[in-house]
Amino acid sequence: MTKHHVKGWQAIQDEVLRRIHAREWPPGHVIPNEVDLAQEFGCARATVNRALRALAEEGLLDRRRKAGTRVALHPVTRATVDISVIRQEIEERGQHYDYRLLACDAASPPAPVRATLGAGSSLHVTALHSGDGAPYVFEDRWISLKTTPDARSADFTGISANEWLLAHAPYTHGDIAFSAEAASAQDASLLNTAEGAPLFVVTRTTWDHDCAVTAVRLAYAPGYRIYTRIGAQSDSAG
Amino acid sequence: MTKHHVKGWQAIQDEVLRRIHAREWPPGHVIPNEVDLAQEFGCARATVNRALRALAEEGLLDRRRKAGTRVALHPVTRATVDISVIRQEIEERGQHYDYRLLACDAASPPAPVRATLGAGSSLHVTALHSGDGAPYVFEDRWISLKTTPDARSADFTGISANEWLLAHAPYTHGDIAFSAEAASAQDASLLNTAEGAPLFVVTRTTWDHDCAVTAVRLAYAPGYRIYTRIGAQSDSAG
DNA sequence: GCAATTATTATGTCTAGACATAATGACATC
DNA sequence: GATGTCATTATGTCTAGACATAATAATTGC
Numbered sequence A, B: 001m002t003k004h005h006v007k008g009w010q011a012i013q014d015e016v017l018r019r020i021h022a023r024e025w026p027p028g029h030v031i032p033n034e035v036d037l038a039q040e041f042g043c044a045r046a047t048v049n050r051a052l053r054a055l056a057e058e059g060l061l062d063r064r065r066k067a068g069t070r071v072a073l074h075p076v077t078r079a080t081v082d083i084s085v086i087r088q089e090i091e092e093r094g095q096h097y098d099y100r101l102l103a104c105d106a107a108s109p110p111a112p113v114r115a116t117l118g119a120g121s122s123l124h125v126t127a128l129h130s131g132d133g134a135p136y137v138f139e140d141r142w143i144s145l146k147t148t149p150d151a152r153s154a155d156f157t158g159i160s161a162n163e164w165l166l167a168h169a170p171y172t173h174g175d176i177a178f179s180a181e182a183a184s185a186q187d188a189s190l191l192n193t194a195e196g197a198p199l200f201v202v203t204r205t206t207w208d209h210d211c212a213v214t215a216v217r218l219a220y221a222p223g224y225r226i227y228t229r230i231g232a233q234s235d236s237a238g
Numbered sequence C: 001g002c003a004a005t006t007a008t009t010a011t012g013t014c015t016a017g018a019c020a021t022a023a024t025g026a027c028a029t030c
Numbered sequence D: 001g002a003t004g005t006c007a008t009t010a011t012g013t014c015t016a017g018a019c020a021t022a023a024t025a026a027t028t029g030c
Helices: A009-021 A034-041 A045-057 A086-092 A111-117 A149-153 A161-168 A185-191 B009-021 B034-041 B045-057 B086-092 B111-117 B149-153 B161-168 B185-191
Strands: A061-064 A068-071 A077-083 A097-107 A122-131 A134-144 A173-182 A198-208 A211-220 A225-230 B061-064 B068-071 B077-083 B097-107 B122-131 B134-144 B173-182 B198-208 B211-220 B225-230
Touching: A009 A034, A009 A045, A034 A045, A045 A061, A077 A225, A077 B173, A086 A097, A086 A122, A086 A134, A086 A161, A111 A134, A111 A211, A134 A161, A134 A185, A149 A161, A161 A211, A173 B077, A173 B173, A185 A211, A198 B198, B009 B034, B009 B045, B034 B045, B045 B061, B077 B225, B086 B097, B086 B122, B086 B134, B086 B161, B111 B134, B111 B211, B122 B161, B134 B161, B134 B185, B149 B161, B161 B211, B185 B211
Parallel strands: none
Antiparallel strands: A061 A068, A077 B077, A097 A122, A122 A134, A134 A211, A173 A198, A173 B198, A173 B225, A198 A211, A198 B173, A225 B173, B061 B068, B097 B122, B122 B134, B134 B211, B173 B198, B198 B211
16 A cells, blocks of 8 residues: 555565565466556556566566566575675774785686686786784685786785786686584684684685686684675665 | 677677776776767777776776766775585586485574574484595584474485575575684584594575575595686776 | 746666567477 | 477666666755
8 A cells, every 4th residue: 555655666566575484476376467566556668677677687576578577486586695805804804904915926826726827827826814913814825926027016015816817917707615614723723723613615716708817715703704694675664 | 900890798798898907097086977888989988888897897997976986996806606506516526416404303403593593493404415426525503493494394415505595495695604614523424534634614594585505614634625717708906 | 146936958767669689498300 | 209490588688768866066045
């Protein structure tokens, strides 16, 4: 009844969401087509399209040409995780950022890294990022000197490889993996914890078109968590 | 011949991406406005808008009314993680799904859970999901009987609480946290590992408007990883 | 000089209509 | 029965123009 006086595609999105939540349109149900909905809501089809597309991008609706739009059967919740620059991440927690370069040598990477980064010479950079003096994350990075030769002459004592690459080495895509690992002896001593302690580890490889740019392992100090939210729509539903 | 003969907003997105990667438009640079770009590309402004909006949603561009559109200074990589139903997740790995209910009792949840779920009576459901006979994830869930009274009479031996809730208890939003935890004695015996082993843990709370529906802790067997990709066709640097 | 008002500007969104594209279903053919 | 063709249908996208909105810049008033 209480029709939102809010106009626009978000109002339509809200109403569609309401019908899904209220089970008027249960999972698997094929909802009316855009033309009919446009007529019902008294708006242009493009406006309905905008609303439904947004919901489909979040995984709530399945849309297929000709087949129509249906409520997702297994609502694969699509959570978006923001991975910012480490310095920024620490400063956003209101802590003082501190960075210490541990080593920076040209070397031949171990087999698993060499498999993705290529056989060419690489730069091995290790560093520790801290917040208010407490170790925060241990960065263990390999940089391909074939794709990023400038890295050889870069000075990673003043700026972290994390940030230097951002400014100097563009990339097109990358893979990320989140996992839990037992702290190695090195991890433990740097992060001030016990060997074998469970660490949250982020492994990332970034590519510029076909060439791998860098591969990094970020081992976070115990207690680290990644938070995210799902379905944080512009609710206003009630 | 970087010019794709593909027409449409994706072609514009590709060209904008190329200019960003080629540092023709370096980070912080204010790019031409939509009207000018539309004229340059020989299309309607709405088409440029579609392309730039998509890039802004991925965090590559910062857009502000009147101020214009600029290349993001600190490109936060926005990785989207798909969290599907556990059964589906196992079956997608080509494994045979097996589910075993461990316990299902009305009880008073511990303080941390009670803080979010409320003081009302709750249902405590624990279960083990396996793939090809090997333990995959231990589900430890609390369901609010105030918001979902039907759960009391549900039979969780045949269907997991994970799936039952999806079909019977709608939710509007939720929080998720990823972390690494040491296996408790219970975790260890169920997941067939050693006590203290590093486990990947997902903690999730879902809400229907203002009322918490369920809180769950999913402890995955050692070796579990979450993979995701960034910039499959776009995205940032770092 | 400083604050309040007004003008300007770029994005945000909507409309009505059009053609493109993919997937389905029916029909016809071998 | 199996297969190929064609019409149908719903979404995907584009256009040209319009008004809304927010944030900045310019101007005015004190």
